[in-house]
Amino acid sequence: GIQVEQSPPDLILQEGANSTLRCNFSDSVNNLQWFHQNPWGQLINLFYIPSGTKQNGRLSATTVATERYSLLYISSSQTTDSGVYFCAVHEWIRYSGAGSYQLTFGKGTKLSVIP
């Protein structure tokens, strides 16, 4: 299956700082998602981004599918940005003559924003 690697594994930021999280994947993918897992465990979808660049407030993401990586940018970080950020790719899996997409996750980047 596809391997998904995220870096850095841990990141500590002063409030107001900017950061870039990276996601590398080992094979071509049709789709990619970025999630934020808050301290209570809830996974929130940030971006659904198979290619190109998207922005949502202080967050933006860029996926370069031909080079097999995606970047998540966080600007002017706030303490509420703390948590774990996951990258996940959609992988086509064949079974019994049919198939379906499965989501394969990286191990995440744990972000701590301190006041």
Add this chain to the structure above:
Amino acid sequence: DGGITQSPKYLFRKEGQNVTLSCEQNLNHDAMYWYRQDPGQGLRLIYYSQIVNDFQKGDIAEGYSVSREKKESFPLTVTSAQKNPTAFYLCASSRRGGTDGGYGYTFGSGTRLTVV
């Protein structure tokens, strides 16, 4: 509002017991999934279902069972055969993807299972 509801939030299991985790969605999604998360790790796929009355094993299905009798519901049973069941369990759903691509996933808030 549409979403996914998982219950209970916390569950304690004695050695040798089977327990069932509930997952219900009102998003009209065809596909549903169960993931397991261990501390410091990413999510690993246990089982998934693309349509009613059909489901497939994921990467770590041993010791787990599921059913999909209704579109809205995808319960997960953690059996006594699962040797290390203490973990955080997340349920997700999505529209059913085709060969040209999948669709975005929506996750529930999770169930934290502890063996006592």
